[in-house]
Amino acid sequence: MKRKYSEVKTILIGGQAGMGILLSGRVLAKFFGRMGLYTFLHTEYPSLIRGGHNFCILTVGNRKVYSQRLYADTLIALDKTTLEKHLWRLKHNCLLIIDKKIEGDLVKRDKFKIVELPLDELLARKKLPLITKNMVMLGSLVAILGYGIDTMIDVVSSVFKTKYKTENIEATKLGYEYTLKNFKHLQETFIDRGVEKKIIITSGNEAIAIGAVLGGMKIYTAYPITPASPLLHLLAAHQRELDIVVVQAEDEIAAINIAIGAWYAGARAITATSGPGFSLMCESIGLAGLTETPLVVILAQRQGPSTGLPTYTSQSDLKLALQASHGEFPKIVIAPGDIEESLVLTSTALDLAERYQVPVIVLVDRYIVESYKAIDFPNITPLFERHYVVEERDVIFKRYAITESGISPFAIPGMGNALVKVNSLEHDEYGFFVEEEKAVESMIEKRLRKMSTIYRDLGESDIAAKTYGNGREVIVSWGSTKGPILEAMNILESKGLKMKYLQVILLAPFPKDKIRRLLRGCERVLVVENNATGQFANLLKEYLDAEIISLLKYNGRPFYPEEIAERVEEVVRK
Amino acid sequence: MKRKYSEVKTILIGGQAGMGILLSGRVLAKFFGRMGLYTFLHTEYPSLIRGGHNFCILTVGNRKVYSQRLYADTLIALDKTTLEKHLWRLKHNCLLIIDKKIEGDLVKRDKFKIVELPLDELLARKKLPLITKNMVMLGSLVAILGYGIDTMIDVVSSVFKTKYKTENIEATKLGYEYTLKNFKHLQETFIDRGVEKKIIITSGNEAIAIGAVLGGMKIYTAYPITPASPLLHLLAAHQRELDIVVVQAEDEIAAINIAIGAWYAGARAITATSGPGFSLMCESIGLAGLTETPLVVILAQRQGPSTGLPTYTSQSDLKLALQASHGEFPKIVIAPGDIEESLVLTSTALDLAERYQVPVIVLVDRYIVESYKAIDFPNITPLFERHYVVEERDVIFKRYAITESGISPFAIPGMGNALVKVNSLEHDEYGFFVEEEKAVESMIEKRLRKMSTIYRDLGESDIAAKTYGNGREVIVSWGSTKGPILEAMNILESKGLKMKYLQVILLAPFPKDKIRRLLRGCERVLVVENNATGQFANLLKEYLDAEIISLLKYNGRPFYPEEIAERVEEVVRK
Amino acid sequence: MSISRLRTHVKITWCPGCGNFAIMNAFIRAILELEFKIKDIVVITGIGCHGRLHEYLRLNSFHTIHGRVLPLAIGIKLANKDLLVIGFSGDGDAYAIGINHFIHAARRNVDIKYIVHNNMVFGLTRGQVSPTSPLGLKTKSTPEGNFVRPINPIALALIAGATFVARGFTGDIEHLTTVLKQALLHRGFAFIDILQPCVTFYNTLPMLRRKVYKLEESGHDISNFDEAMDRALESDKIPIGVFYKVRRPTFEEQIPQLKGKPMSFRDIEMERVLKFVGKLV
Amino acid sequence: MSISRLRTHVKITWCPGCGNFAIMNAFIRAILELEFKIKDIVVITGIGCHGRLHEYLRLNSFHTIHGRVLPLAIGIKLANKDLLVIGFSGDGDAYAIGINHFIHAARRNVDIKYIVHNNMVFGLTRGQVSPTSPLGLKTKSTPEGNFVRPINPIALALIAGATFVARGFTGDIEHLTTVLKQALLHRGFAFIDILQPCVTFYNTLPMLRRKVYKLEESGHDISNFDEAMDRALESDKIPIGVFYKVRRPTFEEQIPQLKGKPMSFRDIEMERVLKFVGKLV
């Protein structure tokens, strides 16, 4: 099979909220997955239930696709706004699939290939409901791309379990047939089939759910909040089959304390939230820290501060994650860079939390958790080694035994006969309150020694940081900017510019030695992050002598690879 | 009048909780104040209502006294524990005033001057209650120091308004007379009368109360928490005379939101708390930040994390104060170094909050707010310039007008006819929700510009940083370590070692240029702070090339000047 | 004045048929009919679909964070007691994250009005269970049906000490307007729970239409606490209207310092401070 | 087993005469008399004088932050439903900062016991007003007397849906022990508000002695909700004992996954995960 490396095509679908825009993107991603093509699906919608402009960008390729692209090869417009808002994105000779109702002034007919569908008419004729418009368009696209309709029908049936199943299937067929009949001349050949591997289409939230269960999470508790709530919905819907308990708490403070209680009693628990909820959890994170109760909190960042832009992405909660709660205690902060890492690192977080008896914060963002990506069927092996001890003697357990590593044996009430006492006041080895100077100092020192132990264990590991590519010019980033950066590297490479990319995953304890080593000799680095003050760049500054050039974006939208590539070229040129 | 510079004496009073130890210290401080002597009173007590060892250290001098001293010239012991715990502190030839009941093995009689009082007997004879024991001892001390009893009686009457007033006066007299009769041979001459100025004895909490009222605070709202609650008690007790309203809220989240509401409607409001409450307030601090509602939060740090050591001091909440809440927004963090500055900077905080429409966090700690200090009668001038505008047109006010300084005109609902709309979502100039990329960016930029404006206005001012003394060796610190450092400088100077001390007051925006300038050419600095991870030193590291040597203390106790002086000598010697 | 006088230019984004429309319209009518001074009204809304209301009202407003409408409202009222302060919440805002403030505001009897858009579901976050969701309701977070008993906001308000307790229904705007007017005229903490459909996630309208009846048409005595409680605990039928009303001194009336000029506009009186400092000598 | 079997070596620091002693002793007696398996009991305490209780009990314990006893207790119970989970709070802990969790725990009917040391004042923070402080009480934060109506915890618990609601009194240890035993045996959310004096900041003992009477001696029917509510609203006399008890399915009983081994000790079943991932193809 001939394969052109790095062939990607981008399809933009837009319309009003309620028109099933985001769903169309997912259906299409699944369809391409079945055809052996990888995809990345970025979505954007306002914080409204109805009305307002929704769109999604699906980038398709015959190799892994790491992010959406800025310019579109195909536009599916369910309304005029879509056409108006995204005209600038359309490549020359772009394929337009539009509702015939849309007035055409905006569209220079000679620049584009246009498929106009008389949607209302078509649907009326078949007595199909208006909400299936999007499916007509998807059917039309399948026809133009020269595919058969069967796989698409399969996908549609799998997505619409019961409600409107037949209607959606009918609508898809309708679009397919109408297009074959009227627009066969516009048919084009799409990217060659890619892989034979089994591809799954997963959102970050879904990946986190899988990772959580593989890491032995037994209790999930949360208060709904965008963009973390899809995780709640998903886990709630599948709680029986996944053998977990899902509890919607009365607020985020309740949620995190339910999780802490569960861990104390031996069950792994997770709570997920976004900025406002995380801010509320600060006191309780300190409780886990001082009492050395394991805890995993997933912080899905959105654009703040305060309520801010609830449905838009951001990386502006890094500093709060690093210092969540008053006082000083060891904690781990990790930031997966993409959907695959979200899966693995959620499992890892559960393990680390129990191993080191610290709160672990998994920093993701709206861009990771609500994007969909085609990934290879993941390696499904559980990471579920337990780290507690069972003491059968009827004693008060030395829950806070002073050790060199700072890690004390972890026991669970009810397992064994020993009693486990835990205290939010400063305490001695048994958990009893102490105020005496020496006792206080040695317990504080014990706790803080864990930070060195964690650093020793993880600081040089793959969890700390990774590099990609090789070149004199270096990009450094953390979290979800990874995808657009990898795509930018593709773009740059095609222009002959090779880059090295350092992805920092572990943010606390900060893997300064590994970073220093990996960046040795490097004179300047471009730091890419989705915030306005360069929080990560400032952190890096403490440990790095290289010149730091910040590329920031803080309007709630993720980076596009084109933007990064452009900035790199600017930097290199000057 | 002959005056020896820097003559200080230290009196330690100890006993069980409930014996009136802390009160005795205050009575004595007031007494010395009337005698023209300055004092500093440090207190220590466990987090219990009854039982447990309480003590206070009163250091007296004929010049301003900046902190307690480590070693005692006089010990007043109401129980044996006091003797046992503090024996190491007693100077040679120390004066001991003790209850005769205390078994004397511990005391090498030849090393000390001992006044044994048969307290039970004396009180029983006069039918006085046992809770007046402490007053007998104070009377005794007055006799030994060669003072007349009248001033002391005056002070006692002013402190005990009604309850047990006569009993306490009687007890004081009793101790005075018994001592004159039996221990006249031990009489010693105390420090010469100092000043003729009017001295007041005030705690940090009292100073903050005065500052708050002078700064125009009209509403104080809080949820009780050590060590901030004395401020609540004080303001509640005097609310009518001070023309303010005091509200105990149902929790800290309610408290801070009441304050935000009050500011929105034009009344200056303060809430004060310590670590646990502050952690809970994080989300709401972000609300003030995004909505540009002025706000003053006083954070009286105690030893954490979590419940920790509620009655002990700490400076470990700096990093949280700097990044309280998710997202990015301008804020001011100021840390008064002593009681006088607490007064002034509380007023200043109110002014800055309204001027820049930002949350202002005043970082103090248990050591500042619960210590008492003799200060000169303060300059009582209000800092009460209002910064709002009145718009009489019936329009929607451009509450978030985009300006170069980032500061938009501030209007108050009900004043004028314009309507004031405030929004926790990202918004346009009128406060309406926006999600569009450019609009979002320009509002974020406007807000963040305020940080530069504040930096420009304050970065070089006296509020930013101050230096004391001059010498090659430099100490840098922030907050309450100022007192012990100034005393340490006295000690070092008497040994011929002159020091320079840089006190950083403004912590956000960080006055990096002023600090760099003040430390130019300096090769190493000793950074003194009350925490375990050197939070301030790490901050400084970002901006300073000099070697940083950290002197940390994190057992809940404040520094003693002797400890600092010793460390300085070590550093200098090596 | 017409309704449009109180509307901003902002386009409404609620789902067509949403109960929020009725609440907004009834509220505007009530305000207009009572002829309040517009500039002295302050509206606070929480986060939720209901919260967007402030965008549509040409009034002073503060769209605050989730669950904190009431403390904010109290702060405003203490600062300037001459303002008419009205808080709007959703059932999640008021009874999930915010229920502590609800109980405590009611007992304080601060002179604010509290209007809860009770659609028995979390709307803006796309359909999760709420504290007022009935047993069995399938939502995104309770796919097998809610099994936690709903709270009874009316009964809670009565027990907590609210001095005006009412229930409204968006299916009857006339009636809703009357109830709102009574609430706005009440001196003290006035609470109205308004039953509204969320046409997208839980359309209660048919069920409600079947079950509601008007208290004032059934001989209810609004000054009788026990009777109010009995009505509050009814479950087959759903009474709407005013359950209870009593005049008790408000929070503000019991603070002598608040007499006179609003706090917001007062100056500092130096002698007071001097006197206070004098005590520290 | 003797009482000392359940005591640690830690010296008690409550003020002599404090009601906390009686609560501790009655609790220990109840535990011993009911012969619970010691290792399966977990005690959670909040911050306040009451909170120190855990130091004195030779039991599994978690001394948590202020106001969050209940969510912690729920987490523990969900993790291991075989544990007997008992939460202790003060009136500040339970009804000021923590009242939202109280309402929501009651409606969930999680099988935990909740014991509130109600001394009508904040003890540990040295005497401020609490949500149960009576009108007129002078405290450090209300020097001119409290003017906010106290909440009624019993009535709130009833309205919120608690399935066991009782009031204890430290002046009668025998009676208190009996009530505690009933609570400990109840399946579901069992709530006991215990009236205790704070001898240092608010000594209610004489007043309470005068006013209390026993429900079980007055022909009260604990299965009758309306009667329970009437008693809860009494104000001249203070009834103690069990107000209401009803058996309703607990939260845990309604979650099918919880059947069988406690969650804490379960393994991962791979087929389940594979099946889930399979759906994403």
Ligand SMILES: Cc1ncc(C[n+]2csc(CCOP(=O)(O)OP(=O)(O)O)c2C)c(N)n1
């Ligand atoms: C602290 C915090 N937690 C969660 C959210 C997310 N959130 C927004 S609205 C809402 C609940 C909406 O339900 P409701 O109050 O009933 O309002 P409705 O949308 O139904 O009008 C939630 C949980 C938030 N904004 N802030």
Ligand SMILES: Cc1ncc(C[n+]2csc(CCOP(=O)(O)OP(=O)(O)O)c2C)c(N)n1
């Ligand atoms: C978040 C937080 N706010 C405030 C406090 C301070 N605090 C400790 S105990 C307490 C209240 C004590 O009253 P109560 O719960 O009635 O217990 P009691 O001491 O009377 O037994 C408060 C406010 C705290 N520890 N944490």
Ligand code: SF4
């Ligand atoms: S989701 Fe429900 S509550 Fe929200 S606007 Fe739509 S119908 Fe109204």
Ligand code: SF4
């Ligand atoms: S202060 Fe009150 S509640 Fe606390 S121990 Fe003393 S008497 Fe008991």
Ligand SMILES: [Mg+2]
């Ligand atoms: Mg709702």
Ligand SMILES: [Mg+2]
């Ligand atoms: Mg109490």
